[in-house]
Amino acid sequence: MGFEQEAFDELATKVWCHKSAMQREVTRGSHGEHFVIRQLAVHGAMTPSQIADALRVSSGRVSTVLSALEKKGMIVRESDPDDRRVVHVRLTRDGETTARRDMEEMRSAVCWIFSQMGERRTREFVDLSREFMTYMSICRPGESRPTAEEVRKAFEQ
Structure with a gap:
C-alpha cells in the first residue's frame, strides 16, 4: 500500500467519519438549520431552490428546515413583487443575531485551535x-x- 492509500484511510477513518465535539454541537438537534442560517447570512435573500442547490439537499428537506426556522422567528418568506410565484427567504433580526453569534463562536473556537497549533x-x-x-x-x-x-x-x- 502506497502513502496515498494510507493517507486516504487515515482521512476516511479518523477525520471524515468521526465528528468532532464542535461539529456535533453545530449540528445537534438543528437538522441543517445552522447551515441555512449561515447561507442566508453570507448570501442574503435566496429562493428555497437556491438554498437546496447550495446545500446539496432536496427541496423537501429545505422546506422542512425553512418551516422550523420560520416557527422560531429566524426567517421570513416573501413573495417577489415582480413575480408572485417566486418566494425569497431572508433572515429576520433574530436570525441575523443568531448568525452573527454562531459565526463569532465558530471563529473564536477555530482561533483557539490555531493558537494551540x-x-x-x-x-x-x-x-x-x-x-x-x-x-x-x-x-x-x-x-x-x-x-x-x-x-x-x-x-x-
Missing part, C-alpha cells in the same frame, strides 16, 4: 487545505483525472 503549523495547515480543496474542486469520482493544464488553471484562480 502555533503560527507555523497553522499557516502550513491553511496552505495545504487550500491546495487540497483546489484539487478536490477539479477531481470528481468516476470521471477522468484532470489534465496538467486543468490543474494549472485551477491554481491560477
Whole structure:
C-alpha cells in the first residue's frame, strides 16, 4: 500500500467519519438549520431552490428546515413583487443575531485551535487545505483525472 492509500484511510477513518465535539454541537438537534442560517447570512435573500442547490439537499428537506426556522422567528418568506410565484427567504433580526453569534463562536473556537497549533503549523495547515480543496474542486469520482493544464488553471484562480 502506497502513502496515498494510507493517507486516504487515515482521512476516511479518523477525520471524515468521526465528528468532532464542535461539529456535533453545530449540528445537534438543528437538522441543517445552522447551515441555512449561515447561507442566508453570507448570501442574503435566496429562493428555497437556491438554498437546496447550495446545500446539496432536496427541496423537501429545505422546506422542512425553512418551516422550523420560520416557527422560531429566524426567517421570513416573501413573495417577489415582480413575480408572485417566486418566494425569497431572508433572515429576520433574530436570525441575523443568531448568525452573527454562531459565526463569532465558530471563529473564536477555530482561533483557539490555531493558537494551540502555533503560527507555523497553522499557516502550513491553511496552505495545504487550500491546495487540497483546489484539487478536490477539479477531481470528481468516476470521471477522468484532470489534465496538467486543468490543474494549472485551477491554481491560477
